[in-house]
Amino acid sequence: MVVGVSHDTPEFAVRAIRSWWVNVGRKVDFPHTQLLIEADCGGSNGNRCHAWKVRLQSFADEVGLTISVTHYPTGASKWNPIEHRMFNLISANWSGQPLESYETMLKHLKTTRSTAGFQCLARLDTKNYSPGQKASKEDIARLRVRTHRIFPHWNYTIQPRLLKQPAT
Numbered sequence: 001m002v003v004g005v006s007h008d009t010p011e012f013a014v015r016a017i018r019s020w021w022v023n024v025g026r027k028v029d030f031p032h033t034q035l036l037i038e039a040d041c042g043g044s045n046g047n048r049c050h051a052w053k054v055r056l057q058s059f060a061d062e063v064g065l066t067i068s069v070t071h072y073p074t075g076a077s078k079w080n081p082i083e084h085r086m087f088n089l090i091s092a093n094w095s096g097q098p099l100e101s102y103e104t105m106l107k108h109l110k111t112t113r114s115t116a117g118f119q120c121l122a123r124l125d126t127k128n129y130s131p132g133q134k135a136s137k138e139d140i141a142r143l144r145v146r147t148h149r150i151f152p153h154w155n156y157t158i159q160p161r162l163l164k165q166p167a168t
Helices: 010-023 050-063 081-093 102-110 137-141
Strands: 002-004 034-039 066-071 123-125 145-147 155-158
Touching (some): 002 010, 002 102, 050 066, 050 155, 081 102
Parallel strands (some): 002 123, 034 066
Antiparallel strands (some): 066 155, 145 155
């Protein structure tokens, strides 16, 4: 979990995914070519947010992953399994405790555990993100996005662009 001190922007959301990838995802014991992201339909990672897709495209290019995104319909993100597996444990762990500082919040997050072996990883992102960032028409045109046949407005895949090798 990434706790931010600024605005919830597409840059923040993709930076949080990048942090997970660097610290956890890429260390799993198999070759990585694809990543699935389940997201809600609003805010920084909304299905209609071009800045989100442009940031994801940059991330896909950077790490060479094909990224598929499936958005929960509006009002249905409560069915996200993370909500059921993680947030109830976190809420129980900090229940009745005043969250008076980021350090207190992080302490409660990092000490959240389940009997099944779940342990919450958490970090603080102190970067200041500017709200209202828009994607340029050029960036939107350069996206390598393929919508899925089923619910194409909620489901799509971003292919990494091949980066040109420097001339020798």
